Amino acid sequence: xxxxxxxxxxxxxxxxxxxxxxxxxxxxxxxxxxxxxxxxxxxxxxxxxxxxxxxxxxxxxxxxxxxxxxxxxxxxxxxxxxxxxxxxxxxxxxxxxxxxxxxxxxxxxxxxxxxxxxxxxxxxxxxxxxxxxxxxxxxxxxxxxxxxxxxxxxxxxxxxxxxxxxxxxxxxxxxxxxxxxxxxxxxxxxxxxxxxxxxxxxxxxxxxxxxxxxxxxxxxxxxxxxxxxxxxxxxxxxxxxxxxxxxxxxxxxxxxxxxxxxxxxxxxxxxxxxxxxxxxxxxxxxxxxxxxxxxxxxxxxxxxxxxxxx
Amino acid sequence: xxxxxxxxxxxxxxxxxxxxxxxxxxxxxxxxxxxxxxxxxxxxxxxxxxxxxxxxxxxxxxxxxxxxxxxxxxxxxxxxxxxxxxxxxxxxxxxxxxxxxxxxxxxxxxxxxxxxxxxxxxxxxxxxxxxxxxxxxxxxxxxxxxxxxxxxxxxxxxxxxxxxxxxxxxxxxxxxxxxxxxxxxxxxxxxxxxxxxxxxxxxxxxxxxxxxxxxxxxxxxxxxxxxxxxxxxxxxxxxxxxxxxxxxxxxxxxxxxxxxxxxxxxxxxxxxxxxxxxxxxxxxxxxxxxxxxxxxxxxxxxxxxxxxxxxxxxxxxxxxxxxxxxxxxxxxxxxxxxxxxxxxxxxxxxxxxxxxxxxxxxxxxxxxxxxxxxxxxxxxxxxxxxxxxxxxxxxxxxxxxxxxxxxxxxxxxxxxxxxxxxxx
Numbered sequence: 001x002x003x004x005x006x007x008x009x010x011x012x013x014x015x016x017x018x019x020x021x022x023x024x025x026x027x028x029x030x031x032x033x034x035x036x037x038x039x040x041x042x043x044x045x046x047x048x049x050x051x052x053x054x055x056x057x058x059x060x061x062x063x064x065x066x067x068x069x070x071x072x073x074x075x076x077x078x079x080x081x082x083x084x085x086x087x088x089x090x091x092x093x094x095x096x097x098x099x100x101x102x103x104x105x106x107x108x109x110x111x112x113x114x115x116x117x118x119x120x121x122x123x124x125x126x127x128x129x130x131x132x133x134x135x136x137x138x139x140x141x142x143x144x145x146x147x148x149x150x151x152x153x154x155x156x157x158x159x160x161x162x163x164x165x166x167x168x169x170x171x172x173x174x175x176x177x178x179x180x181x182x183x184x185x186x187x188x189x190x191x192x193x194x195x196x197x198x199x200x201x202x203x204x205x206x207x208x209x210x211x212x213x214x215x216x217x218x219x220x221x222x223x224x225x226x227x228x229x230x231x232x233x234x235x236x237x238x239x240x241x242x243x244x245x246x247x248x249x250x251x252x253x254x255x256x257x258x259x260x261x262x263x264x265x266x267x268x269x270x271x272x273x274x275x276x277x278x279x280x281x282x283x284x285x286x287x288x289x290x291x292x293x294x295x296x297x298x299x300x301x302x303x304x305x306x307x308x309x310x
Numbered sequence: 311x312x313x314x315x316x317x318x319x320x321x322x323x324x325x326x327x328x329x330x331x332x333x334x335x336x337x338x339x340x341x342x343x344x345x346x347x348x349x350x351x352x353x354x355x356x357x358x359x360x361x362x363x364x365x366x367x368x369x370x371x372x373x374x375x376x377x378x379x380x381x382x383x384x385x386x387x388x389x390x391x392x393x394x395x396x397x398x399x400x401x402x403x404x405x406x407x408x409x410x411x412x413x414x415x416x417x418x419x420x421x422x423x424x425x426x427x428x429x430x431x432x433x434x435x436x437x438x439x440x441x442x443x444x445x446x447x448x449x450x451x452x453x454x455x456x457x458x459x460x461x462x463x464x465x466x467x468x469x470x471x472x473x474x475x476x477x478x479x480x481x482x483x484x485x486x487x488x489x490x491x492x493x494x495x496x497x498x499x500x501x502x503x504x505x506x507x508x509x510x511x512x513x514x515x516x517x518x519x520x521x522x523x524x525x526x527x528x529x530x531x532x533x534x535x536x537x538x539x540x541x542x543x544x545x546x547x548x549x550x551x552x553x554x555x556x557x558x559x560x561x562x563x564x565x566x567x568x569x570x571x572x573x574x575x576x577x578x579x580x581x582x583x584x585x586x587x588x589x590x591x592x593x594x595x596x597x598x599x600x601x602x603x604x605x606x607x608x609x610x611x612x613x614x615x616x617x618x619x620x621x622x623x624x625x626x627x628x629x630x631x632x633x634x635x636x637x638x639x640x641x642x643x644x645x646x647x648x649x650x651x652x653x654x655x656x657x658x659x660x661x662x663x664x665x666x667x668x669x670x671x672x673x674x675x676x677x678x679x680x681x682x683x684x685x686x687x688x689x690x691x692x693x694x695x696x697x698x699x700x701x702x703x704x705x706x707x708x709x710x711x712x713x714x715x716x717x718x719x720x721x722x723x724x725x726x727x728x729x730x731x732x733x734x
Contacts, residue, residue, distance in 0.1 A: 085620055087620070107622065107623045107624070108622070109505075109623075110621045117576070117619070129505070130505045130506075131505030132504055173503065173505065196502040197497060197498060198501075198503075199499070199502050200499075201500075202499070
């Protein structure tokens with residue numbers, strides 16, 4: 001595996017391999033000296049065309065724990081604002097010595113284009129592109145689910161419910177593909193205006209009622225963040241209206257099985273798509289997800305840059 | 311005196327013949343005692359006519375010029391092209407139209423006829439000088455805002471009346487702009503997976519339906535550019551059955567390529583209207599065979615490299631098409647059970663009629679000698695570098711049947727033995 005731009009690039013075996021590696025690497029994070037020499041001498045560039053402090057920091061920590069050098073390149077403060085093309089930016093970074101480019105881009109497909117157009121020979125890792133995919137988020141979610149149920153292989157038999165703004169969510173798309181690949185049954189639920197046309201073709205069931213979805217006793221409920229700018233108008237009438245039907249709170253929380261996992265990719269809109277009660281519930285995996293994010297990104301960087309599993 | 315003899319050609323109806331050309335005209339089709347160019351195995355067709363070409367000059371000469379576009383057309387077997395109006399400045403007045411006409415004549419490879427814009431500056435606000443364009447040296451008869459849709463109903467209605475008055479036709483780019491804000495690819499499951507904004511079929515179909523009714527009401531003639539959906543085929547079929555004066559075109563790429571190519575996010579496959587589903591391409595092919603679709607329009611849309619070497623959403627829409635259109639039609643039509651007479655109708659006769667070109671689309675004694683000889687047995691690898699100035703060719707790397715061997719324009723070779731000829 002040289003690049004990771006879409007979950008479509010993974011087989012069941014390679015996905016499990018990545019999760020196994022991440023599981024092993026997560027132990028580094030428990031040590032006193034949280035560092036391995038695995039990528040010493042390698043240079044990882046975080047090329048972010050969209051602000052995302054959390055994802056960038058997670059990749060940065062992951063690369064540093066493997067002893068790689070890390071350069072953060074934010075599009076806001078760079079030549080990109082002067083109209084430089086993606087091709088020129090990437091070639092410039094490679095000329096500086098980048099071995100891997102971790103790219104976050106507001107436009108769907110930019111990472112795949114960078115990986116496949118032959119502009120550069122560095123590894124390309126997708127850190128979220130438009131409404132397309134966020135592969136490392138799906139891997140860290142899968143790892144969290146695996147740990148949560150004490151599993152060691154795939155997720156066969158588990159029922160995962162993803163709730164909220166499916167239409168604009170790259171997290172949902174990557175998760176649907178990966179969880180399905182790992183044998184889970186995936187259901188998405190949200191207001192009709194936020195369910196994109198033909199999402200079923202990716203291998204998910206669609207429900208338009210949170211209650212109905214909860215009656216199916218999901219093992220995992222994954223709440224998606226709803227962007228503030230989408231809270232009014234085109235997609236639903238008001239924030240209060242949305243929360244009433246789609247927030248994980250009160251009775252809905254009570255419907256969840258005691259063993260179920262509550263997940264959220266962050267940052268959370270407490271009181272909007274998720275109540276504080278749910279976010280702080282013992283079943284909540286939110287911080288575990290963040291911790292697993294570092295381990296998963298270590299595994300991905302290691303595999304892309306060394307070309308081998310641990 | 312200038313003469314060419316073509317021996318042993320195969321005519322579209324399958325019979326063999328010799329063709330004699332003198333002083334720019336076809337003087338005999340039959341048996342000739344003269345020996346000239348041996349055309350055994352080659353099919354003689356009236357020179358191809360493209361009702362939908364973007365030559366990019368004036369304004370976008372980095373992508374194409376009237377000369378390079380004409381050369382590309384000749385290499386593809388064309389003897390006439392209709393040059394779309396989305397130039398800069400826009401072809402909304404006689405001066406620009408006549409500039410294009412003159413430059414086309416100076417290039418000397420094909421007839422270049424300017425298409426006039428329907429609205430000033432393609433802005434969709436006020437009608438262009440349609441009578442002025444019609445009475446110019448260019449005698450403009452085809453009008454189009456292609457690239458954008460004439461969306462305002464009232465304006466389209468007025469345009470139809472104005473164009474009817476000059477005996478012309480409007481070529482509509484059917485795309486409801488309100489249903490395609492930010493659209494990037496065919497709407498549906500794949501657009502959802504790829505996170506690209508969908509381009510619904512109804513955006514095309516609803517405009518065709520509306521304009522068909524306007525054409526019926528005004529008695530004006532309507533041509534629909536680049537049909538792409540099975541539903542659009544149904545609407546055109548309905549309109550024709552109703553007796554509405556409507557014709558339709560399809561591009562080579564929409565006949566063969568599907569949205570699956572967008573998975574690569576390679577802007578080479580970004581085009582307006584977008585590549586659609588396999589079912590749509592099959593419906594388009596069937597419509598071409600049964601005559602619901604009249605002609606192939608290449609929508610030859612050259613773009614310089616930097617317009618395509620970027621993120622999908624930032625890239626320009628469009629693909630080149632002049633040099634592989636005939637091969638695509640051969641694969642789709644001939645291999646799909648059609649014959650060479652239908653081939654000639656689709657690529658020559660009907661487009662000449664739609665555009666009102668009197669010296670085109672005829673392979674008969676007395677006609678202007680505009681003809682093309684193709685070798686149907688050839689298999690050729692399509693290259694991205696062609697006679698066009700641009701390389702945005704979605705067929706590059708694939709193998710297509712048929713090759714243009716000779717193109718004769720006004721009695722002279724523009725292409726001979728597959729080589730583009732120098733013109734004075």
